[in-house]
Amino acid sequence: MSMPELFETHCHLNHRDFASDLPEALFRARRAGVREHLVIGWDLESSRRAVELADPDQGLFAAVGIHPHHASEWSAEVRDELVDLAGSPGVVAFGEIGLDFYRNLSPREAQFRAFEEQLTLARERLNLPLIIHTRESMADTLDVLSGVPLGAGGVLHCWSGSCQEAERAVDLGWHLGIGGVITYKNPGSLPDVARATSLDRILLETDCPYLTPMPYRGKRNEPSYLALVLGRLAKVLDRSESDLAVQTRTNAVRLFNTGSEPANKISTSV
Ligand SMILES: [Zn+2]
Numbered sequence: 180m181s182m183p184e185l186f187e188t189h190c191h192l193n194h195r196d197f198a199s200d201l202p203e204a205l206f207r208a209r210r211a212g213v214r215e216h217l218v219i220g221w222d223l224e225s226s227r228r229a230v231e232l233a234d235p236d237q238g239l240f241a242a243v244g245i246h247p248h249h250a251s252e253w254s255a256e257v258r259d260e261l262v263d264l265a266g267s268p269g270v271v272a273f274g275e276i277g278l279d280f281y282r283n284l285s286p287r288e289a290q291f292r293a294f295e296e297q298l299t300l301a302r303e304r305l306n307l308p309l310i311i312h313t314r315e316s317m318a319d320t321l322d323v324l325s326g327v328p329l330g331a332g333g334v335l336h337c338w339s340g341s342c343q344e345a346e347r348a349v350d351l352g353w354h355l356g357i358g359g360v361i362t363y364k365n366p367g368s369l370p371d372v373a374r375a376t377s378l379d380r381i382l383l384e385t386d387c388p389y390l391t392p393m394p395y396r397g398k399r400n401e402p403s404y405l406a407l408v409l410g411r412l413a414k415v416l417d418r419s420e421s422d423l424a425v426q427t428r429t430n431a432v433r434l435f436n437t438g439s440e441p442a443n444k445i446s447t448s449v
Pocket of ligand 1: 189191219275386
């Protein structure tokens with residue numbers, strides 16, 4: 180029986196919630212068909228940890244950056260260390276960066292400054308694709324993104340905007356990350372967005388340990404649950420899981436330039 184191979188484009192295996200069972204979580208993910216994991220940093224410490232975990236031969240990749248919650252920590256020293264980290268093996272993206280006006284854990288002014296300076300850094304010095312976080316800040320985020328060159332592109336992760344906003348993001352050249360919310364009883368406009376968006380712009384993600392899909396909502400999320408996101412999205416789009424897996428994995432391999440596109444599926448006996 181051949182199993183769809185998946186690229187998990189947003190996970191926090193660098194989070195303390197995985198400190199005690201990371202090998203087991205990775206084993207379960209592999210068994211569920213997850214072939215690549217992009218481990219995302221949110222501050223300096225978690226970015227260092229993401230780089231430590233990176234192991235391209237094992238399908239483990241890293242992104243480094245300062246999340247809007249930590250925007251107040253942004254400084255020239257932080258910037259210089261991120262540049263160093265970004266040159267490490269297995270670092271294929273910059274992020275997560277962006278704006279979060281829901282929790283406002285850093286002042287908005289600091290958020291804009293950290294976001295814009297990291298955008299420039301990723302574009303002009305590092306040429307890395309971006310992982311963008313936005314919450315209650317979609318219009319501002321899209322305004323900022325529309326003012327800079329697309330560069331190596333990137334993804335608006337855990338998409339939560341309207342169909343019109345999705346159209347704008349895709350027109351600007353961005354990918355949309357779809358995760359566990361698609362499995363919820365009330366997924367908002369996400370199914371409509373997914374149906375209206377060209378398949379070559381959709382990426383799958385878990386955002387684990389957060390945003391656990393049904394039926395495990397309330398427990399810790401983990402990468403193996405990406406298969407649940409795939410299953411639900413396939414139903415929403417009325418497509419086969421294997422087609423959707425191949426397409427979304429191809430999108431991720433191209434965006435993050437991780438080599439070997441899934442031309443031929445590997446058979447896994449179970
Ligand atoms: Zn995240």
